[in-house]
Amino acid sequence: MLARLPSRYEDLDPAFRGRLRPNRQLLAQVQRAHASMQITGGIRFLPIFGRSGSGKSSAARELATHLPECKVVELSRSAIASEAALLEELRAVDGYRNQAQLIIAVVDQFEERVAEKTAIPSQFVERLSLLDRGELRQRPVLFLWLTTSREFQADLAAATSRNERILLSGDFELSGPARGEWPEIVEETFAFHNKNQPLADFEVLSSDVEDFSDKSPTIGAAIEKVAEELASYTTKLHDISRYQVVMLWPVTDGLRITRVAGFTNARDGYKLDWNAFYRELNEDDRQSLPLSELNRARLYFDVRLVPIAAADLHPLCKDLDKADVTPSRSYLDRLENSHFASIISEHWDPSTFSPLRERESARARNAREWYEGVTTMPTQLGRRIALCLKAIGFDAEHEQEIKTPHSKVRADVLVQRPGAQQDSVIVELKAYSTENTRPSSIKDAIRTTLKRHAQLAGFLGRQ
Template identity: 55%
Template sequence: MKISLPARYEDLDQAYKGKLIPNQELISLINKSYKSMRISGGIRFLPIYGESGVGKSCATRELGTHMPDVFTFTLDRSEIESSELLLERIRAERNATEKKVLVAIVDQYEENVQGKERIPSQFVEHLSLLDRKELSGELIIFVWLTTNKEFQTQLIKATSRNERLLAHRSFEIGGPPKSEWPQIVEETFSFHNSETPLADYGVIVEDIQLIARSERTLGRAILVVGESLSEHLESLENLSDYQVVLVWPVADSTRSQRVVQFSRARSGYRLNWDAWYNELNDDDKRTLPLQALNRARLYFDVRVVPLRAADLHRLCVDLTDENKTLAEAHLERFKNTHFFHVVSGNWSNYDFAPMRERESKRADDAKVWYESVTNQPTQLGRRLAKILRALGLNANHEVTLKSEYSTVRADVYVQLTTPENKKRIIELKVFASENTMPSSIKDQIKITLRRHAQFAGFLGRQ
């Protein structure tokens, strides 16, 4: 299982770098320096201090993403030490771009060399000479990133004989506020892991918020989240023998979409934690045992699947007749539903096509029928078990399951003989169409997660 959560700019996917949040203070200073160069002439030098992991490289190297007239590039060791090579590089970059302002970046070079005490005066002397001659009239800002406050001071003092060079006397990057860290961490993880949410690996917003309280920088927080991920991965290796499937009959496309929004349909209708979490009110987010609920979601591989009333209708007439004969044509149609592919363990062999509810007499008749049976959930569950048995599954109606912690009752219980050997706990959510609202779906998911968190011992009985 390969996952990635980069904590350094260099490790980020190239496509993601353009999504980094701009540092408005730095952008403002670059704009100010540009105007100053236009008016007063000369080049500029900007030593920037920031703790390791605060986002100096991200903010500086992506200036060109947020400022159309800026082109950034990093200098290597030889160009920092040699004024000739430095000039050669600058001319090459100028010829390669039509952008107005060049920003040449030195990224913490002094940390890896001996004799760093000589670097400030040497480099600034190079800049002063270039400022008077070869780079006279050039719009270029040299930025030096450092994690050493004293070294920043040395760089600043080295400009004392040419103060016009200095763009700012004590510029410091502090990074985004901690309130934004959870979203940044989640987006970084999702982008680098095929849009998989971080919660699917057991780390939720509240976990990141807790980490953020004790860490000084975003980079460090990302590293700690990465360490937490490895711990969660170990605990998730021993997955439950059970899978919980919430099946929600729907009579029209509107209700179908309301159910689907809580799942990731292409992934076999796995419960979408982020979608469910976003529906919670502030009180729920504050008081619910979210870590335990998310753990139950992962442990039981919870699914939320809509089932069209039109696929049930003809198989579910005369619900009180337990000996009702089920027509093969209707069974064959049911066999092609997304719900059956999930429950039968055949999803991986299914060529996914989005579920559509087309207007037809069949759909209209089913809608009328469904509204007449929403007060008969037990009978519907019994018939659903009969349908699944007719299609070759070992399914039983109203089965009570016990653990050392609590009991749960499956409206329909399916025991498979497939290699995965999962036992399906099916909860049938029979709600009238007017009651199939995001709030009611959210509440039913909450009830199911809490019940199964208790069943697995993740949460005490309350």
């Protein structure tokens, strides 16, 4: 899938534009202009300088989002050159009813073209001086001209010499959002334009975005740097692992279900949510862990973290010391209909997804009591789960070793599914006690699994 990360206002999804953050500098200037026009009448003109990519267009064109009493119009090329066209466009903004208290008319992306005809900017500003005394003297309009040239800004300001009242400021510079906000803005923009997928799913971590932000002159430049990194990722030849890794975590109540599922995108088949994992890391972990390699392993092995109700395992996993048992068909049906089975069988359907819920019953209470006694028997539990998977048609074996030239891991259960793109599923059983199913222990378990498989793939050296 090709990722989208627009760096220009024009390319933003219209639904996202209204979520852009307000520029307090510009809002203050607009409110000052409006107050001045209410007192003395007439119109106002503000030439705005800002570096390319600083967010001028976004700040100006979304002023009405933050000041609902205003209406914003972007003036056309003809409105700059012709008084009649200008007045026509301003009247069109007003319409017949619900007139705005203030019209904000924006001139954007014209300085390069009009600079070749130096008379046009001065003529436009001089025309504003006349309109201030004429047709617009009682209609509050604030004209904003956006430019990336200080010299051009100075020329525009100088053109108001015949009517200096209309000039709000001759040297206003729009600096855009604070640099510390850039990483969050970049990630929000990416997620919105990519169906809430995080940048981490394309091997761009938060630390990478922060680094680009620190080294870029503007937020637009930072976005372009991230886009270059995305382009590098999408043009790589991705060798998708033949192994999928599924962490299976038995849960006994609603709190544990929530804790485990909170580290996943449950509707998307319990895919491991990198951002949820990252939020749980402390500062030392963020500085010392090989995060890029761990994230790469997450993507490479399509890592899942799947909660399973202990009540669904209990009837199948009694007498774990016995190697050969014949599970009841009705209990096997529960396992076959579980989220876990639908994921390893590749029959997951998000449209029919129903969250795992706690159901208070004697069956659930008995399962809780049973589970606390088997968390010290993960090998026997894995053996029984493999036996039950075989009984419902899976090619499953317990305690299987997987070797590569780089490392080896032992699967608690290994499921073979010939013909699938990932034809083997490594099931890691996370038989943690109910008390120990905490965010910190879940985070540690995820870290261990990712590190182990990063070494298996050769992303990390053995330590």
